[in-house]
Amino acid sequence: MDDLAGFLRTRRSRVDPAAAGIPVDRRRRVAGLRREEVAHLSGVSVDYYVRLEQGRATQPSEQVLDALARVLGLDETEREHLHRLARQRRRRAKVPAARVRPELAHVLSLISDAPAMLVNHRLDVLAGNRLAGLLYGRPLPGLNSARHIFLAEAERGLYAGWETCTLDVVGHLRLAAGQFPDDPGLASLIGELAMGSERFRRLWARADVRARTHGRKDYRHPLVGLLELHQENFALPGESGVEMIVLSAAPDSPTADALRLLATLAAPDDTAASGRSAAAGRIDTVAPRQGGS
Known part of the structure; x- marks a missing residue:
């Protein structure tokens, strides 16, 4: 229903490059940041970030997630959601029973x-x-x-x-x-x-x-x-x-x-x-x- 790769792509597309310190000219056609720009600003390799957006990288560290949250300008709710999505492959939350005590x-x-x-x-x-x-x-x-x-x-x-x-x-x-x-x-x-x-x-x-x-x-x-x-x-x-x-x-x-x-x-x-x-x-x-x- 929801995944880390898709969430990263949508958040990346909404970051203003100028606000992130990226020079912008009229030839730029990408909405938001490029993958390599996110990788550079967050201190991870371009290859690793590409694998994150393709769903091929598993278990990113807390430090990497915090760096990505900072670069992507996530608020507290979005930051917690990012960490939750990253943990999905490690721990799946049990669906609660529908009951009223x-x-x-x-x-x-x-x-x-x-x-x-x-x-x-x-x-x-x-x-x-x-x-x-x-x-x-x-x-x-x-x-x-x-x-x-x-x-x-x-x-x-x-x-x-x-x-x-x-x-x-x-x-x-x-x-x-x-x-x-x-x-x-x-x-x-x-x-x-x-x-x-x-x-x-x-x-x-x-x-x-x-x-x-x-x-x-x-x-x-x-x-x-x-x-x-x-x-x-x-x-x-x-x-x-x-x-x-x-x-x-x-x-x-x-x-x-x-x-x-x-x-x-x-x-x-x-x-x-x-x-x-x-x-x-x-x-x-x-x-x-x-x-x-």
Whole structure:
């Protein structure tokens, strides 16, 4: 799904030669740095760097990777991704099981005034509280955020910042592909998105990686209007690849009022369960299929 050679090629093509101290004239037709220039600036032989980009060199040292990261101008997320890709042949990460511990489901049930979900590395929603179901306007079992953004909602749907969301999703999936290269479900999802979305194909070809841990996330809800929320991603120790996502509103804000109004409405699957579930207490859980949803 992702490899060291391809990542090096895309990063090399984006380096400004002038910024790297390379003289540039009008005859230069190469986008970014040449292979020999990367080799020279990072202190490795041209032959060795060529073999890296061809996938023929194995186990580059930490020092070589750090030098390449410096020359290619990688940020911290990209640097970690580079090291992870280089380790793939030595140590393959085990694909985590799709499961939700009852204790985690109980924690979600305690969050009553903010949408909260458990999401795995494929962006499958493993579990969510009632307000999360109301936000998405559908039962959470079977929801995959990447598929929802690229194939279901597109530009005119739930996500007020749709273009930014697509960048975050592709960057996340690139990181996941580097961490779990042997996951057939992730490979299947990426293939489905590439077949169904031109924007996904374009963004995937850029090989950008992103690690979003917090930030603004706006939704355009059909019943309560614009929701300006703050997203926090909490990594869960012992739950490989799984994060808890909580979407909160600023106190005493119009969005906080809108969430309270939303909580009084009936969830998509509330009718059959209304006699059995408390408003803030029901948790939807799912073990997603291998294809990523």
